[in-house]
Amino acid sequence: MGQTLLSPSQIFELGFFSPNNTANRQFIGIWYKEISPRKFIWVANGENPLQLADSNASLTIGSNGNLELLDGNKKSVWSTNITGASNRSVAVLADNGNFLLKDGTSGDELWQSFQHPGDTFVPGAVLGFNAKTGVRDRLTSWRTDTDPSLGNFFAELASQRPPEGFIWINGSTRYWRSGPWDKSRFAGIVDMGTLYQNPFNLVEDAEKGTTDLYFNSYSNFTISFLVLSSEGVLKLVGKDKGSDWYIDWEAPTNQCEIYGTCGPFGVCKESESPICECLKGFVPKSIQEWRKGNWTGGCVRRSQLLCEKTSSSPSSKDGKKDGFWKIESIKLPDYYELVELDDYNADSCEAWCLNNCSCLAYA
Structure with a gap:
């Protein structure tokens, strides 16, 4: 207790700490040595704090080769819990802040904090x-x-x-x-x-x-x-x-970056009021909810796509074909798929999408 472990160039420090110096809890963690207030990059026992009054707590390498945090009664609070760990283990704090448990003979890495x-x-x-x-x-x-x-x-x-x-x-x-x-x-x-x-x-x-x-x-x-x-x-x-x-x-x-704020086929603009609107060709799924400011239900198509119409559906008589509307400066939709094409350009992407009715847009 009270001792710390420094990285070779004294960039990082590992030791016991209490986050606000008043709570009755202490932890083992890693922080930037020369930075005040401390910035912690890793904590071992976040879910199992020690009592601040426990001055006999210790971080040690046990007989089974594992790192182990013990309270004053020698009860284990946290452990690396590696099966088959070497009884020749050594612990090292690297200059990048990684805390490593190694085999002292072979130098093999047994455990590292970067993986947790x-x-x-x-x-x-x-x-x-x-x-x-x-x-x-x-x-x-x-x-x-x-x-x-x-x-x-x-x-x-x-x-x-x-x-x-x-x-x-x-x-x-x-x-x-x-x-x-x-x-x-x-x-x-x-x-x-x-x-x-x-x-x-x-x-x-x-x-x-x-x-x-x-x-x-x-x-x-x-x-x-x-x-x-x-x-x-x-x-x-x-x-x-x-x-x-x-x-x-x-x-x-901002609110527009929160997932699903405007729902499917909705576009969010933080500078507008209301912040949500439907894409061109779409209308709110529920006008009542939309007017209340609940946009999570999103929008639905105003009219069916030609490729969605079955033989029993009324066919288009005005000669219009399915097409696309260009929109910029928005985040790509969530459920996208990477398509491998011989040539990546707007024309080939458009042709592929038009020939696949499940494709709703391309980028």
Whole structure:
């Protein structure tokens, strides 16, 4: 108790802490050493706090080779719980903030904190999923700014192609989405920047079944991280030496970014009143709900598409064909599909879509 572990260049520090120095709870965590107030990037025992008065608590490597947090009565509060761990294990805090448990003889990594993220994503870490094994990484918010137990929000990559990021609330309800990855950034985050200044890179490996989002060092800042706040807001935060924290971008920032605000075939414009309107050719599904300001039911087509009409339906006599209406500066719809074509251009995409009645739009 009272001792800390420093990374080689003294960038990060690991030790016991109490979030607001008044609550009767303490945790083991990792924070930036020279930053005040402290910014925590990882907490071990967020769900099992120690009593602040427990001055005999300790973090140790047990006889089975696992990292173990013990209270003053030598009762285990948290453990890496690795089966077959080496009794020659050593623990190391790296300069990127990763806390590693290694075999002291072979140097093999047995466990690392980067594979058990909390609310913060830092350069050098990876967030992703393995479609073959089902293993999936996610950021989970703190319950409050001073309570590191599991909060109401988590963020992860969805497994569709191309992938996109989601924030979920209460475990099962979509709260926000990033839009699909367009090979340089997430298309729905306008402020994310270009390929040359965006710190993120997404790599897919079809053979392994992995999709991984990498966070590279952000050239604009000396320190940077992505955090999911207790209010469900993703924030890319940066800081130079001697400067204050700067929020490079955050999402969601307004009601229009909340998932499903205007429902199917609805478009949200924060500057308008009301903020929701139906796409051209569509009308509110429920006029009564729409007038009450409840737009989640969305919109329906004013008239049927030609390709939807069966032989028993009245056919079009005015010669009009199904077509498309161009709309810009909106997030691509949620349920998209990547279609492999020989030539990616507007004409080939339009032709493919017109020949598939289940295709409603293209981009």
